[in-house]
Amino acid sequence: MASNITMYVLEGCPYCEAVTDRLEEADIEYEREEVPALHSGRDEVKRVSGQRAVPVLVDEDHGVTMAESENILEYVERTLA
Numbered sequence: 001m002a003s004n005i006t007m008y009v010l011e012g013c014p015y016c017e018a019v020t021d022r023l024e025e026a027d028i029e030y031e032r033e034e035v036p037a038l039h040s041g042r043d044e045v046k047r048v049s050g051q052r053a054v055p056v057l058v059d060e061d062h063g064v065t066m067a068e069s070e071n072i073l074e075y076v077e078r079t080l081a
Helices: 014-025 043-049 069-080
Strands: 005-009 031-034 056-059 064-067
Touching: 005 014, 005 043, 014 069, 043 056, 043 064, 056 069, 064 069
Parallel strands: 005 031
Antiparallel strands: 005 056, 056 064
């Protein structure tokens, strides 16, 4: 079964790592989308979330797109874990 959760992350980003670590600890399947280091190269992130910063979580099952690691971690605990 394909995952309906996509995480847009930047390699080496501590906020992104905190979120992906928590998803993995909770055994939640997700698709990881690596984004370019330059903000100007993050057109897909801008298209799905309206901004270029990461991390960004897209949960198609719940119709949720969100940024900010603290918000995502809270959502994971409340909704997915």
